[in-house]
Amino acid sequence: MTATIPQVTPLAATSDRPMVEAVEVHKRFGSLEVLKGITMSVERGQVVCLLGPSGSGKSTFLRCINHLEQIDAGMIRVAGETVGYREKDGKLYELREKEVAAQRRKVGMVFQRFNLFPHMTALENVMEAPVQVAGRSRSQTREQAMALLGQVGLAEKAATYPAQLSGGQQQRVAIARALAMEPEVMLFDEPTSALDPELVGDVLDVMRRLAESGMTMIVVTHEIGFAREVGDVAVFMDGGVVVEAGDPAQVLGDPREERTRSFLSKVL
Amino acid sequence: MTATQPSATAASEGPQGSSGAARPGPIEAVPVRHPGRWIAAIVVLVIGIGSLSSILQNPNLDLETVGEYLFKPLTLNGVLITIWLTVASMIMGVFGGILVAVMRLSPNPVLSVAAMLFIWVFRGTPLLLQLIFWGFIGAFIPKIVVGIPFTSIEFWSFTTSDLIPATVAALLALGLNEMAYAAEIVRAGIQSVDPGQTEAAHSLGMSPAKTLRRIVLPQAMRVIIPPMGNETITMLKSTSLVAIVAGDDLMSNIREAYTQNYKIIPLLIVAAIWYLALTSILSIPQMWLERRYGRGFSAIRPTLGSRVSTFTQSIALPSRATRPTRTERASKKESAS
Numbered sequence: 001m002t003a004t005i006p007q008v009t010p011l012a013a014t015s016d017r018p019m020v021e022a023v024e025v026h027k028r029f030g031s032l033e034v035l036k037g038i039t040m041s042v043e044r045g046q047v048v049c050l051l052g053p054s055g056s057g058k059s060t061f062l063r064c065i066n067h068l069e070q071i072d073a074g075m076i077r078v079a080g081e082t083v084g085y086r087e088k089d090g091k092l093y094e095l096r097e098k099e100v101a102a103q104r105r106k107v108g109m110v111f112q113r114f115n116l117f118p119h120m121t122a123l124e125n126v127m128e129a130p131v132q133v134a135g136r137s138r139s140q141t142r143e144q145a146m147a148l149l150g151q152v153g154l155a156e157k158a159a160t161y162p163a164q165l166s167g168g169q170q171q172r173v174a175i176a177r178a179l180a181m182e183p184e185v186m187l188f189d190e191p192t193s194a195l196d197p198e199l200v201g202d203v204l205d206v207m208r209r210l211a212e213s214g215m216t217m218i219v220v221t222h223e224i225g226f227a228r229e230v231g232d233v234a235v236f237m238d239g240g241v242v243v244e245a246g247d248p249a250q251v252l253g254d255p256r257e258e259r260t261r262s263f264l265s266k267v268l
Numbered sequence: 269m270t271a272t273q274p275s276a277t278a279a280s281e282g283p284q285g286s287s288g289a290a291r292p293g294p295i296e297a298v299p300v301r302h303p304g305r306w307i308a309a310i311v312v313l314v315i316g317i318g319s320l321s322s323i324l325q326n327p328n329l330d331l332e333t334v335g336e337y338l339f340k341p342l343t344l345n346g347v348l349i350t351i352w353l354t355v356a357s358m359i360m361g362v363f364g365g366i367l368v369a370v371m372r373l374s375p376n377p378v379l380s381v382a383a384m385l386f387i388w389v390f391r392g393t394p395l396l397l398q399l400i401f402w403g404f405i406g407a408f409i410p411k412i413v414v415g416i417p418f419t420s421i422e423f424w425s426f427t428t429s430d431l432i433p434a435t436v437a438a439l440l441a442l443g444l445n446e447m448a449y450a451a452e453i454v455r456a457g458i459q460s461v462d463p464g465q466t467e468a469a470h471s472l473g474m475s476p477a478k479t480l481r482r483i484v485l486p487q488a489m490r491v492i493i494p495p496m497g498n499e500t501i502t503m504l505k506s507t508s509l510v511a512i513v514a515g516d517d518l519m520s521n522i523r524e525a526y527t528q529n530y531k532i533i534p535l536l537i538v539a540a541i542w543y544l545a546l547t548s549i550l551s552i553p554q555m556w557l558e559r560r561y562g563r564g565f566s567a568i569r570p571t572l573g574s575r576v577s578t579f580t581q582s583i584a585l586p587s588r589a590t591r592p593t594r595t596e597r598a599s600k601k602e603s604a605s
Contacts, residue, residue: 098475104471104473116468181473
């Protein structure tokens with residue numbers, strides 16, 4: 001399979017179906033084509049870091065995996081299910097909003113701007129989806145949510161509103177909130193880009209521990225150090241295509257492509 | 269203590285307070301005089317006292333009649349109907365307004381255009397006109413029939429004037445008019461919420477309806493409530509227009525009384541006192557709602573008590589003698605931290 005499709009990340013070796021599978025994904029906003037055929041597969045438990053200059057389409061690609069953006073051509077599968085469509089008799093049927101919502105429960109997302117619900121405390125933020133979407137009991141969810149807040153080191157901030165938390169703390173609550181739905185894959189859209197430099201470390205620590213626990217993660221980031229240390233695969237994107245993908249040590253340390261090299265020289 | 273001393277010490281000893289040297293004394297300077305403020309205050313006081321005394325000495329004021337009518341059953345019944353009309357039409361306006369706003373923002377073009385037309389008509393014609401229209405709806409549509417359109421099949425049929433008495437006509441007029449305004453306020457509120465909130469809710473698997481109810485509307489409320497408070501106060505006063513179709517409200521009853529006894533001004537004062545009292549009371553639930561939906565938006569949550577105390581602090585300024593000097597205040601702040 002890897003041989004037939006160009007620009008595939010060289011990791012679809014195992015017999016299991018990949019956790020996330022993208023084939024020739026195209027996306028355009030008006031006349032601007034943002035994704036020009038992205039093909040990629042992410043195995044269960046793998047950490048894939050997407051790097052590239054702004055406007056390269058990496059955030060858009062991430063949002064397509066969660067169906068926050070609809071793709072124009074190609075195919076994305078998460079845990080074997082086609083995102084946004086149902087396949088029947090070789091035909092595609094668009095999913096209803098409710099069905100899309102059900103699909104999204106498998107995918108956790110962390111945003112650059114945190115997007116915590118400002119009218120709820122940290123604990124209520126984490127509890128919201130399990131109670132309102134999954135219909136779990138409040139008392140049981142409260143325990144779970146407290147445990148999650150503990151894992152991100154914010155148990156004592158449970159009753160605090162987001163406005164009173166630092167950016168780093170807000171992002172850690174946002175990670176706990178996404179984990180509360182027990183997703184199979186976590187998407188991170190530049191999770192540390194809106195943070196003050198001294199707060200980045202705490203968030204990256206949480207993400208590192210999450211990766212060690214075996215979570216499948218796709219991370220759009222500018223943190224080269226994180227990609228090199230935690231990532232299993234580094235993907236360099238530019239102009240809506242994957243320029244280079246592979247072992248982070250190789251892609252980030254000794255890139256084959258000139259575009260990767262010039263980008264890294266500007267970032268490092 | 270001369271004025272040059274503080275800067276000299278600051279220059280020679282570096283940051284203040286760090287070396288433990290003697291602090292410079294408080295600044296004693298001649299304050300700026302504001303003769304203009306005094307003149308303005310005197311002019312306003314003279315005009316105010318003059319007009320007040322001329323009103324109070326006016327024999328036509330007839331405070332006796334004011335006192336007599338202030339708590340008459342006729343007045344009190346009117347007050348009750350006014351409150352009922354205000355509450356009922358605001359409830360109709362707010363919930364209908366949310367519906368119209370959601371329709372207006374809907375991707376369905378039929379719903380969106382229908383909402384736009386509704387707002388266009390009911391916001392673009394005078395409330396008085398709408399009141400009279402609903403008051404005389406019986407003349408326009410004598411019978412209301414529930415059946416299948418374009419056939420002669422009828423399930424129910426009513427005489428319009430039975431179905432819509434004057435109070436209901438008033439309620440319809442006020443409520444529908446309010447819906448149009450409330451819809452625009454709610455729409456602005458919904459649009460003020462960061463789209464990232466909707467995305468976050470969707471990414472957690474929330475349905476669009478639940479996202480609106482749990483995430484968007486509670487945040488929109490913060491923007492919606494202050495203008496809605498104004499709308500409620502306006503509505504309370506607008507109910508007086510109902511007098512045109514004889515709606516039994518405060519203004520209708522007062523008008524009925526003065527057309528009989530011609531004590532127009534004293535009775536208008538009675539109505540004015542009640543309207544003022546009601547609008548003053550209305551600001552209390554508004555404050556409560558603002559606090560309720562302001563949760564999480566300010567670092568320190570304002571409570572009713574803290575607001576009153578900051579208010580009293582702001583009006584009860586210490587007299588000049590007891591007021592701390594600038595340096596005293598600064599040292600207090602320092603010791604506090």
